[in-house]
Amino acid sequence: MSESTANDANGMDSIVNELYPYKDSSTVFASIPEVGRDVQEVLNEVHGFAAHEDAIGDKGQVSGSLYSGDHDHYHVLSQIFEEFAHVNVLQRDMYPSATKFEGEIIAMALEMLHGNGPDSDACGVVTSGGSESLITALYTYREQAARERGVRQPNVVIPKTAHVALDKGAHWLGIEVRHAPLGEDYLVDLTKMEELIDENTIAIVGSAGNYAHGLIDPIPELGQMALRHGIGLHVDGCLGGFLLPWIAENGVEITPWDFRVEGVTSISADTHKYGYALKGTSTLSYKTKSLRSYQYFTFPDWPGGLYLSPGFAGSRSGGLIASTWASLVLMGKSGYRKAAKEIYDAAQQMVIGIRNEIPELQVIGDPIFLVAFTSEVVDIYLVNDELKARGWRMNALQMPAALHFCITRPNAHPEVIARFLQDLKAAVAYASTHSGTPAQTGAMYGFGGTPKGNATLAFVMGGYLDAMHDLPPSE
Numbered sequence: 001m002s003e004s005t006a007n008d009a010n011g012m013d014s015i016v017n018e019l020y021p022y023k024d025s026s027t028v029f030a031s032i033p034e035v036g037r038d039v040q041e042v043l044n045e046v047h048g049f050a051a052h053e054d055a056i057g058d059k060g061q062v063s064g065s066l067y068s069g070d071h072d073h074y075h076v077l078s079q080i081f082e083e084f085a086h087v088n089v090l091q092r093d094m095y096p097s098a099t100k101f102e103g104e105i106i107a108m109a110l111e112m113l114h115g116n117g118p119d120s121d122a123c124g125v126v127t128s129g130g131s132e133s134l135i136t137a138l139y140t141y142r143e144q145a146a147r148e149r150g151v152r153q154p155n156v157v158i159p160k161t162a163h164v165a166l167d168k169g170a171h172w173l174g175i176e177v178r179h180a181p182l183g184e185d186y187l188v189d190l191t192k193m194e195e196l197i198d199e200n201t202i203a204i205v206g207s208a209g210n211y212a213h214g215l216i217d218p219i220p221e222l223g224q225m226a227l228r229h230g231i232g233l234h235v236d237g238c239l240g241g242f243l244l245p246w247i248a249e250n251g252v253e254i255t256p257w258d259f260r261v262e263g264v265t266s267i268s269a270d271t272h273k274y275g276y277a278l279k280g281t282s283t284l285s286y287k288t289k290s291l292r293s294y295q296y297f298t299f300p301d302w303p304g305g306l307y308l309s310p311g312f313a314g315s316r317s318g319g320l321i322a323s324t325w326a327s328l329v330l331m332g333k334s335g336y337r338k339a340a341k342e343i344y345d346a347a348q349q350m351v352i353g354i355r356n357e358i359p360e361l362q363v364i365g366d367p368i369f370l371v372a373f374t375s376e377v378v379d380i381y382l383v384n385d386e387l388k389a390r391g392w393r394m395n396a397l398q399m400p401a402a403l404h405f406c407i408t409r410p411n412a413h414p415e416v417i418a419r420f421l422q423d424l425k426a427a428v429a430y431a432s433t434h435s436g437t438p439a440q441t442g443a444m445y446g447f448g449g450t451p452k453g454n455a456t457l458a459f460v461m462g463g464y465l466d467a468m469h470d471l472p473p474s475e
């Protein structure tokens with residue numbers, strides 16, 4: 001991150017400028033060109049952007065985000081995408097393959113999540129990503145509570161570490177969010193969580209694993225809690241859903257979290273993360289068809305025709321459905337198990353390295369695939385500054401200040417982890433010698449923890465979102 005200037009008190013201008021690295025090297029289109037551009041020229045230009053940007057990810061130094069990293073895999077998926085890129089999944093009469101692809105993605109996810117079986121009534125949908133799966137689940141439980149129990153002022157009870165898309169969805173859907181605090185072990189405090197439930201609670205949520213620390217909530221206890229109150233339990237497996245089953249199959253003992261756990265009524269699991277599919281799909285599975293039916297929308301009195309829609313989206317790309325299906329069948333269970341072993345082993349190598357060799361850092365919980373660490377002696381954001389300078393892209397956390405590395409296939413190699421540990425040691429040494437210097441990363445450090453700071457931060461973040469949808473600022 002470049003340094004801020006005196007006229008740039010919040011560092012905002014420099015942050016915004018980083019959004020537009022191509023503003024000088026490539027034409028900025030503020031209107032559709034009168035005459036269409038040359039195909040080869042456009043291909044070359046776009047290839048230039050992609051090559052430049054992939055060079056960062058391909059080094060294997062990025063936490064999360066690039067789950068497969070295998071360009072051959074991406075290439076095959078893109079070929080399959082191309083076959084159906086123009087297809088609208090809504091038009092099933094023309095494109096019955098979409099029904100095959102979607103039905104089979106759901107069936108494969110259900111089997112992986114142990115939702116199938118002779119008496120099973122489990123079912124699911126495919127969505128555009130983790131956020132849509134979570135928000136759809138909230139909508140489903142809100143409708144269920146309204147229709148079955150007359151709940152008009154709905155609330156949902158979630159651990160503080162549950163993904164923020166739930167807060168966003170609840171905001172959109174008029175649902176109050178009650179955040180349960182964590183205990184010393186960074187897992188949700190069950191007693192305090194249960195105290196937040198009342199007659200207007202539509203559901204509770206647990207994660208497997210959560211975004212910040214990668215830990216699995218005590219799902220069996222949450223299942224019993226949900227049953228005691230006669231409400232649903234959604235498990236957010238957006239991140240871990242397509243990874244944890246294979247880690248468990250490889251013989252690692254982990255907290256049970258899928259449909260085998262009594263009380264679990266729905267699970268989100270993202271195909272575009274550890275399913276290694278192209279970006280833009282996730283699965284939302286339900287224990288029963290009657291629960292899923294609450295997310296359906298029908299409107300018979302519309303001049304455009306009898307309208308029925310299973311979820312948020314209208315038109316959807318057939319290319320994404322086809323390529324997601326392809327990712328699952330190309331990987332196969334053996335491919336997923338192999339990748340899971342490499343990822344788990346890499347995470348353990350990282351944990352052991354930090355615990356044994358870097359006493360200034362504390363690993364949070366017992367990581368399975370995502371390693372989060374904090375420090376009581378060095379400024380963790382200074383550590384991040386130095387890691388960034390050495391080419392590592394970490395995820396910075398707050399409350400408490402911490403960093404995490406979510407291990408994916410591009411980083412799951414012993415030599416990459418060894419290099420990371422070496423750089424992490426050097427970064428801790430840098431943070432020790434630069435104690436008191438304001439960190440460059442986590443630019444809002446010092447604001448985030450206070451209410452006044454959060455208001456300022458929300459203002460600045462709003463400006464950043466504006467900038468993400470704007471043309472580059474003129475000089």
Ligand SMILES: Cc1ncc(COP(=O)(O)O)c(C=O)c1O
Pocket residue numbers: 129130131132134163165207209210211236237238239240270282
């Ligand atoms: C646990 C968890 N849930 C939900 C999401 C949101 O997923 P998406 O970015 O696909 O909307 C994420 C994203 O990282 C996540 O880690």
